[in-house]
Amino acid sequence: MAHVHQPSIFDLDERATLGPLAGAVTRHPLARGAWVDHLPGWVHGSEDVLGALLEQVDWRAERREMYEREVDVPRLLRWYGPDETLPHPALTEARTALNEHYAAELGEPFVSAGMCLYRDGRDSVAWHGDTIGRGSHTDTMVAIVSFGEPRPLLLRPRGGGESSIRFPLGHGDLIVMGGSCQRTWEHCVPKTARHVGPRVSVQFRPVNVA
Numbered sequence: 221m222a223h224v225h226q227p228s229i230f231d232l233d234e235r236a237t238l239g240p241l242a243g244a245v246t247r248h249p250l251a252r253g254a255w256v257d258h259l260p261g262w263v264h265g266s267e268d269v270l271g272a273l274l275e276q277v278d279w280r281a282e283r284r285e286m287y288e289r290e291v292d293v294p295r296l297l298r299w300y301g302p303d304e305t306l307p308h309p310a311l312t313e314a315r316t317a318l319n320e321h322y323a324a325e326l327g328e329p330f331v332s333a334g335m336c337l338y339r340d341g342r343d344s345v346a347w348h349g350d351t352i353g354r355g356s357h358t359d360t361m362v363a364i365v366s367f368g369e370p371r372p373l374l375l376r377p378r379g380g381g382e383s384s385i386r387f388p389l390g391h392g393d394l395i396v397m398g399g400s401c402q403r404t405w406e407h408c409v410p411k412t413a414r415h416v417g418p419r420v421s422v423q424f425r426p427v428n429v430a
Contacts, residue, residue, distance in 0.1 A: 233265030236310035236392075241321040245394070248385075251377060253359070254401035256387070263310060263365060263392030270367040272308040273420045278354045279337050294344050294411075296337040302427075306333055311365075316426050318363050322396070326361050330424035338371060341412040348406055349378065353428040355402035360429050363396045364389070368419035375407045389417055402429075 245257045264271060271292065279296035304314050311333065319329045336345065349355065350362055364373075370390030375397075387395055397407070409421075 227391065234268065236263055236265035236268045237421065238263060238310070238313055238317055241317060244422060245321075245396075250375070250385075250399075250401065250405060251382070252400055252404035254397070254399045254405050256375065256385075256401065257394070257396040257398065259386055259394040262394040263314065263367070263394050266367050266392030267309075269308045269310050269392075270420060271419075273335070273337070273367060273422075274418060276307050277335065277337075294342065296339065296343075298335045298337075300333040300335070302331040311422060312366055314422075318396075322361060322363075325398075325427065328426050330361075330363060331427050332425050332430075334423040334425065334430070336421045337422075338409065338421070340418070341414055341416045344411040345409045347376070347408040349402040349404075350425070350429060351403055352430040354426075355429045357403070358371070359399050360402060360426060361396055361398040362402065362429065363424040365422045365424075366390050366393050366395075366419060367422070369417040371409050371412070371419050373407055373409055375401075375405050376404050378404055383396065 239262050241259070248256045248258060250256060277298050279298055282293040282297055284293055294355045297392050300306055306315070313332065314333045315330055338344070354360060366389035368390055373387045373389050373395060374384045376384040389395060
């Protein structure tokens with residue numbers, strides 16, 4: 221499925237490469253044992269990756285039960301299991317680099333790659349935590365690399381009580397949610413009335429975290 225996309229003028233390197241992680245990632249400690257690592261522009265030449273994701277991935281529309289009726293999921297989805305080849309070599313390199321950098325702290329590898337395509341400002345994801353599986357009771361990590369038009373990822377404590385934290389993510393930016401983040405905080409990508417181009421979020425997770 222092809223998607224119309226106007227390339228960004230900010231990241232037009234012909235070949236996608238990764239910057240360093242050690243000494244470059246900034247950690248933001250959160251309340252309740254959670255933290256977020258953030259590194260803007262980790263993937264250089266991210267437009268090359270975005271083009272491959274838009275043109276080569278067999279994106280899937282899904283429907284889910286909500287409020288006793290079935291509705292369209294407001295984004296397109298694709299999940300890659302541990303044995304599947306990722307649609308761009310830079311994604312395989314990114315997963316390897318993340319595994320090397322976080323090995324001692326995470327204690328296990330990132331294995332799966334869930335992908336979401338936000339086609340325009342009408343696509344979104346509601347407040348949630350990745351609490352299917354071990355994330356509901358065990359500290360873990362979810363690493364997200366974003367490609368395309370920046371969209372804000374918002375985080376707030378589960379149950380409220382504090383203002384939300386905002387990270388604009390796109391053009392090869394990396395964010396890693398760790399510690400208790402998935403069960404004690406929630407995150408979302410809200411809709412926007414602005415005209416925005418497509419954005420793809422690639423989420424690397426350990427086994428049995430979704």
